[in-house]
Amino acid sequence: MAVVRELIRTEENGTISFGDYGLDTKSKLSDFDHQGDMYKVKTFREITKLERNGVFVYESVPGTAVFDLEQTDGSMSFSVEGQGDAQITVGLEENMEYEIFINQESTGRMRTNLGGKLSFSTELSEGISTGVRIVKS
Numbered sequence: 001m002a003v004v005r006e007l008i009r010t011e012e013n014g015t016i017s018f019g020d021y022g023l024d025t026k027s028k029l030s031d032f033d034h035q036g037d038m039y040k041v042k043t044f045r046e047i048t049k050l051e052r053n054g055v056f057v058y059e060s061v062p063g064t065a066v067f068d069l070e071q072t073d074g075s076m077s078f079s080v081e082g083q084g085d086a087q088i089t090v091g092l093e094e095n096m097e098y099e100i101f102i103n104q105e106s107t108g109r110m111r112t113n114l115g116g117k118l119s120f121s122t123e124l125s126e127g128i129s130t131g132v133r134i135v136k137s
Contacts, residue, residue, distance in 0.1 A: 082124035
């Protein structure tokens with residue numbers, strides 16, 4: 001896979017992809033319409049952030065490229081690529097327990113905070129996609 005040069009796009013399967021960790025300066029795109037929701041992405045080598053209708057969805061430090069992001073009532077899944085280890089934070093339902101799978105292997109269960117944020121770290125490599133699936137327990 002590669003970075004998302006257009007910053008955010010809709011994929012043929014109905015998911016979205018976003019982020020360009022290769023940029024040296026901050027870039028953002030607002031008011032991207034996807035299935036009736038408005039998305040805003042900010043991205044560059046140091047951080048990638050996504051909001052839906054003004055609500056936090058995803059953030060990584062350093063920046064990443066995210067492919068095929070899909071979020072349902074009880075789960076979130078995507079593939080992610082970056083230039084090294086990344087701290088990823090996602091917005092989910094508050095004060096709930098979720099199991100995190102990296103490349104189909106469970107890394108354990110975690111509880112979201114009162115704001116619904118869940119943070120985890122993963123090893124990433126440029127040009128190699130890492131699968132992430134988060135499921136409500």
